[in-house]
Amino acid sequence: xxxxxxFFAFSLLFLISCDDEENEDVQMLDATITWTGxxxxxxxxxxxxxxxxxxxHKPINESAIPESYRTGEPIAVRLSIINYKKxxxxxMMGRQYNQIMILKIHRR
Numbered sequence: 326x327x328x329x330x331x332f333f334a335f336s337l338l339f340l341i342s343c344d345d346e347e348n349e350d351v352q353m354l355d356a357t358i359t360w361t362g363x364x365x366x367x368x369x370x371x372x373x374x375x376x377x378x379x380x381x382h383k384p385i386n387e388s389a390i391p392e393s394y395r396t397g398e399p400i401a402v403r404l405s406i407i408n409y410k411k412x413x414x415x416x417m418m419g420r421q422y423n424q425i426m427i428l429k430i431h432r433r
């Protein structure tokens with residue numbers, strides 16, 4: 326009985342410790358980031374452009390991007406991201422963007 330209980334406890338611990346992000350698609354990419362304005366003033370926050378299958382990306386964690394990137398001009402960057410490969414409507418214009426999470430950002 327103790328052996329079964331111990332096995333169950335370790336199995337449960339193993340399942341709980343699994344991280345969903347391990348299964349996500351982590352990528353490094355060169356891109357251009359553009360600040361389009363605050364949502365309150367009909368802006369769309371940050372838009373990230375690349376030349377791949379999903380040419381426009383929308384970060385779900387914009388607060389991770391330093392304010393020094395809020396120039397209004399496109400900035401060449403190198404990103405480490407989790408690519409969710411899911412489109413969602415993100416702005417007032419109703420345009421769909423691929424959803425990503427930025428892990429690291431550096432100017433090129």
